[in-house]
Amino acid sequence: MKLGLWTCAAIAAVAIVGCGSGDKGTEAASSDANPGKPAGDSASLPLVVFSQANSADPWRQQFDAETRAAAEADKSVFRFEEQAAEDDPNKQISQIDTLMLESPKVLLVSPAKESVKTAIEKAYDKGVGVVLLDRGIPGDKFTAYVGGDNVDIGRQAAEYIAKRLNGKGIVLMIQGLGGADATKDRRDGAMTAFKKYPGITVIQGDDCQYHRQEAQTYMENFLQSGKPFDAVYAHNDEMAIGAYQAYDHAATKPKTKPIFVGVDGCQQEVVQMIKDGKLDATFRYPDPGPKGIEVAADILKGNKPKDKKIILPTEMVTKDNADKYLADHPGLAK
8 A cells, every 4th residue: 555554563463363253353353442431631532433344354454453553643633442343234333323422523434335324424414524444335425435446456357367368268256245335346347347358258156245265165166066267356365265275175176277366465375375376366455544544633633635535556466576565565464
């Protein structure tokens, strides 16, 4: 990330669980992020609250750690609290409504699904500064959005796959969380690009919730069906890993290794798998937390963000630049 990247070294302290163990990860993240109201003068500081979609997968664990690190650097300016919703929109709506009872000045929120917009818009209508992180909502009732361009990431992933296939082949798309803004955008961006290649057929696979195990199970069943495919485009790295593991252990599989492409680029494991030729590429999804904290601090100063949508850049990681990527990002999660 080129906009004030914070070290990911704090991940070792917060990466408590992997994908598929959302309850424990959420409880730990919520406990760490909510130590209680501060005593003394700090109690009078304005409050910034963060409603996280979930704190279970590796990318969001990095997201949490860097957001808290950025908030800690500004602890003399504002108080900070976080809660995570296990990707349950109803739970997140309830959490946001409860957080609003504390009269925060700024709400940072990564929506579990678009349906959370009802609670977000209520906060915005009350005059709370609302900064959307990573995932957006329909409409314009928010102060700023900070995140990557998922449509462009999907487009770049599709272009990479199409070129590797020389414009001909079957692509299996393993999708993320149904109803999530990022899932729709990573799908739509890819489909727009694939449509330029009449020799490419896309199988829009199941929603696997961005979880490694769900993608592995889905891929195991897909392989058993005997349907041909030449590439896998997974909406995140965890699902790309799960799909590859299913392929690697399958008794029956394509004679030629398919191309495997993911999104996130936050784990050493992923980069090593690319170096080893197991995965072929990933596209870094930049962590919006530090920039979101910066925007929140500006809002507290009375400065309205100049841009309503702040788009952070991506990077493509392949075998050709994997070593440089590791060197440029020494704090990637293990």
